[in-house]
Amino acid sequence: MSLIGLGLLLSGQVLVVVTANQVGVVFNQINGSLRSITEGLNIILPFIEQVTLYNSRVQAITMSSSRVESAQGGEDPLEVLSSEGLVIGVDLTVLYQIDRTKINQIHLTLGPDYANTFLRPNIRSVVRIQFAEFNAIDIIGTGRAQLQAAIEDSLGKVMRDRDINLVSVNLREIRLPEQVPSRQP
Structure with a gap:
């Protein structure tokens, strides 16, 4: 027994x-x-x-000022500087997926909390660096698509180097200071 x-x-x-x-x-x-x-x-x-x-599914990291989204795993809003030094608020979502075939390497180098220890800080850093290359008028106008592509290229490389695949970066909202006329497309 x-x-x-x-x-x-x-x-x-x-x-x-x-x-x-x-x-x-x-x-x-x-x-x-x-x-x-x-x-x-x-x-x-x-x-x-x-x-x-x-x-191993596609996952999302949202950085948003919305209280509802923040309660669902988002972060406080991301504030960046434009090339002319204006403070711009950004809400964005990054979709990503781990490379299942490289899980042992991810486990060794990043660990289970990789979203907080690696992804979030690198998302913030890349977004800040890329926004600093554009002026505010371009960010809300014709340069928005170019800015998003630059963020995807830079962030994609950082993530690929650690065996994480970038699916997409979605710039959901860009909040300009009041002195800049708003004309989002």
């Missing part, structure tokens, strides 16, 4: 279910090795191996 109980106890720690929207990394505490696991039922060594699951 005690063997059955022990078997039931261990079975919960031996089997790991990885759903269709996940990929897992198994860390062996004895030899320090990593291996990835994919969808389905996976067997691990209890007490020796630890599993970390990652979301």
